[in-house]
Amino acid sequence: MRRPRPRTPRRRLLATAVLLAAAALAPAALPATAAPVPVPLRHGGDRCPEHERLPSALTARLDSTVEKVRREAGIPGLVVGVWMPGKGCYVRATGVADKRTGEPMSAGMYVRIGSETKTFTVTALLRLVDEGKVRLDDPIDRYVRGVPNGRRITLRHLAEMRSGLFPYTSDADFTRDLLSAPKRPFTPWEVLSYGYRHANTSEPGTTFQYSNSNLVLLGLVVEKVTGRRLADVLREDVVRPAGLRNTFLPKGAEFPEPHPRGYTDQTLTGAVADATDWNPSWAWAAGGMISNLDDLRRWAPVVATGKLLSPATQAERMKTLPTGFPGTGYGLGILDTNGWIGHNGSLPGYETVTVYLPSQRATLVLMLNTDSLSGGQEPSTLVARAVTGVITPDNVYAGSVTPRS
Known part of the structure; x- marks a missing residue:
């Protein structure tokens, strides 16, 4: 869901979810005395050793750019990581992880990664393709019954967001039920049922429409074919082979320490709330995972270059199609935004971006502890555009494919 009109149900839950998963703060509005104290930019320690950092002039320009966009967008805490082989690296944490205590944001924290989860779920599916256990052009009805038009909607349609299934996060009852508790x-079956109440929005394969219903179904396919829980498949068949240590799909609201508090205005009243402990199970295969900077840095080139897949299957993944968003194409659970390959994530309280630029072997990772829009824009998009405008002016991040109201 994206920003609604005042006092109407929210319409942007995990839309990022690229597009993007209410207990309001008590009190709902932070007292004036709790306003966060400005925190200086801090480098990322051994994530970017001093002898490997970008030239001082470029670093200073990034410092200024990052802090400017953070303040203008109202982002409480922000982590930016840039790695450019042959040129250097840049890791900065700025702002606060907790607006009440003033605890500074840190590059070593865990975050909820929202729709970046899609890159993991689709990778699990594509490994099954490589094993000959599923085919991309199989109908979803072969694996999951009861899907509207399921005999004609294929796994490919689901992964490329062209199934025509109504997004369950756009259902008003779902929004009310989630934000009320x-x-x-x-x-997965509960959330799908909200979408199934509505007619399909288009014929399969004809129109791009970001829908978390698609990825929930693919998660069910992975479980059906493997006979294992999706969380276990992701851990054993994707996360570990990729060399990641701190990435997982939680069962409920569990969230390892350290992590920042997450702030959202996706509430029934529009008041800002602390969403840190909200349960992301509603997002599941579409947006429920947790990770950290170190793992996301490793994951960016793995998913963009197809390290875990055969060349033929990765080529299928990278057949990006138009989305209607300028400069942005979408493949099989993956985004191409002016040459940067990967995905963004957004759900109440958190936003992330993890992308890789093959032409320069560059990696960009962003972690934010808010999803509240700024001027109608996702804050992570504003940061990504600003940073890439400095480091790769010929490849400026265009944005996500998050639907907006």
Whole structure:
């Protein structure tokens, strides 16, 4: 869901979710005395050793750019990581992880990664393709019954966001039910049922429409074919082979320390709330995972270059199609935004971006502890555009494919 009109149900849950998964703060509005104290930029320690950092002039320009966009967009805490082989690296944490205590944001924290989860779920599916256990052009009805038009919607249609299935996060009852009790658990079948109440929005394969319903179904396919829980498949068949240590799909609201508090205005009233402990089970295969800077840095080139897949299957993944968003194409669970390959993530309280630029072997990772829009824009998009405008002016991040109201 994206920013609604005042006092109407929210329409942007995990839309990022690229596009993007209410207990309001008590009190709902932070007292004036709790306003965060400005925190200086801090380098990322051994994530970017001093002898490997970008030239001082470029670093200073990035410092100024990052802090400017953070303040203008109202981002409480922000982590920026840039790695450019042959040129250097840049890791900065700025702002606060907790607006009440003033605890500074740190590059070593865990975050909820929202729709970046899609890159993991689709990788699990594509490994099954390589194993000959599924085919991209199989109908979803072969694996999951009861899907509207399921005999004609293929796994490919689901992964490329062209199924025509109504997004369950756009259902008004789902929005009300979630935001009325954001710590409640949801099952995949429950969330799908909200979308199934609506007619399909288009014929399969004809129109790009970001829908978390697609990825929830693909998660069910992975479980059906493997006979294992999706969380276990992701851990054993994707996360570990990629060399990641701190990335997982939680069962509920568990969240390892250290992590920042996450702030959202996706509430029934529009007031800002602390969403840190909200249950992301509603997002599941579409947006429920947790990770950190070190793992996301490793994951960016793995997913963009197809390290875990055969060349033929990766080529299928990278057949990006127009989305209607300028400069942005979408493949099989992956985004191409002016040459940067990867995905963004957004759900209440958190936003992330993890992308890789093959032409320069460059990696960009962003972690934010808010998803509140700024001027109608996702804050992570504003930061990504500003940073890439400095480091890769010929390849400026165009944005996500998050639907907006």
